[in-house]
Each structure stands twice: as C-alpha cells, then as structure tokens.
C-alpha cells in the first residue's frame with residue numbers, strides 16, 4: 278500500500294464510483310494529487326464536480342473503489358474524521374450562517390476559543406478586512422467578501438488539503454485575484470495541497486499546476502497547466 282509513488286501523493290482516488298440512490302454520478306474514477314500541488318478540476322454544470330468533492334469528504338458514500346489520504350484508506354470515513362485529518366472544505370452551496378457574525382461563522386471551524394485567536398490571525402494575513410468586521414453579520418457582506426469568508430473558514434485549521442468548490446463563481450476579477458493570491462500564499466507558506474473545482478478557466482489555469490476535465494463523472498482529459506492548456510480545456514467546456 279505504501280509504494281514509492283504514494284509517498285509523494287496526498288490524495289488518491291482508485292476506481293471510485295459514487296452517487297445518489299441507484300444513480301451513479303462518479304464512475305470508476307481514478308485520480309492522484311501530489312503533496313503541495315494545486316490541482317484544478319473543471320467541467321460543465323452537472324458533470325459531478327461537487328459530488329466528487331462530497332465523496333472525498335464522506336458526505337456522499339462511495340460504492341466502489343478506494344480513497345486514500347497520505348496513503349491511508351479514508352473510504353467510508355465520516356466528514357469529521359476528514360476534518361480532523363487536516364482536510365478543509367469550502368463548499369459551493371449554503372456555506373455561511375448569514376444571521377451569525379463573521380466571528381461566529383469562523384468560530385464554528387475551530388474546536389475551542391483557545392484555538393480561535395491564532396486561527397483568526399492566520400486568516401487575517403490573507404484577508405485583512407475581516408479583522409475590523411468580526412461583529413458584522415455574514416449576510417451583510419458583499420458576494421466577494423462572503424466568498425473570502427468561506428475560504429477563510431476552510432483555512433482556519435491550517436489544513437494540509439483544501440477542497441474548494443467554485444469559489445470564483447459570480448465574482449469580479451479583482452476579488453478573484455485576491456483569492457488567487459491567498460491560495461498561492463497558503464501553498465507557499467504551508468505546502469498546502471489544493472483541489473480547486475472551477476469553471477473559471479483563467480483563474481484555474483493561473484493558479485493550478487495540473488488540471489483535469491470531468492465529463493459525466495469521468496475524467497475526459499487532463500494535463501499540466503501550460504500555454505496549450507487553455508484551448509484544450511475550452512474545447513471541453515463548450516456547450
């Protein structure tokens with residue numbers, strides 16, 4: 278199980294099939310992400326990107342195959358086990374408690390008040406605007422600020438692996454640039470591995486080392502991020 282290749286591997290999916298009820302959404306999917314890598318998973322709406330992240334997190338059960346984190350099987354592990362194992366998640370849907378303050382939203386990501394201050398200082402290094410606005414209700418933030426808060430919550434425990442679901446959706450280029458900078462800084466400082474689910478190809482290819490395109494639950498194409506990537510990915514994202 279601990280072969281030479283896997284020592285460099287953060288996350289492995291080995292023939293994973295998962296879905297809802299009898300319907301398979303992710304189909305016999307294999308994927309391997311290296312430690313410290315930023316990996317962009319792209320694909321059109323409904324292709325299974327969110328389902329794949331939820332399968333890794335144990336929110337959607339996998340029916341076949343194995344998922345390994347640092348070479349150890351996490352197949353069937355509960356979401357809280359994954360969080361404890363250093364996995365952060367910035368979800369696409371209903372991610373914030375809009376009636377709670379920024380501070381309380383961030384407080385939910387840590388286990389104790391003792392941890393809170395250090396974790397807050399960590400996220401302020403990426404998003405300093407949060408410092409003076411801790412008491413503000415999350416629902417009163419702009420769309421871009423809410424996305425930065427979602428990402429901050431995922432970064433609170435300094436995860437080794439972050440799963441990020443369409444963080445750039447609906448955001449202005451200036452906000453996307455701030456998020457790109459934060460992700461690059463987090464990786465540079467902590468060696469964090471990042472699995473970035475995206476439909477914004479410019480953002481994804483700017484920050485990612487490698488990419489893959491998901492089509493109906495299968496990897497349709499993949500490559501190293503480089504000058505030829507844009508055209509190739511674009512071809513897959515066309516309606």
Ligand SMILES: Nc1ncnc2c1ncn2[C@@H]1O[C@H](COP(=O)(O)OP(=O)(O)O)[C@@H](O)[C@H]1O
Pocket residue numbers: 297302320321322323324325326327328329
């Ligand atoms: N909770 C659910 N129950 C049943 N089907 C779902 C559920 N969530 C998503 N699906 C279906 O799974 C497929 C993939 O959805 P999703 O993973 O959200 O795709 P993406 O994130 O790529 O847009 C879609 O056909 C969607 O309708």
Ligand SMILES: [Mg+2]
Pocket residue numbers: 326327328369442443
């Ligand atoms: Mg999705």
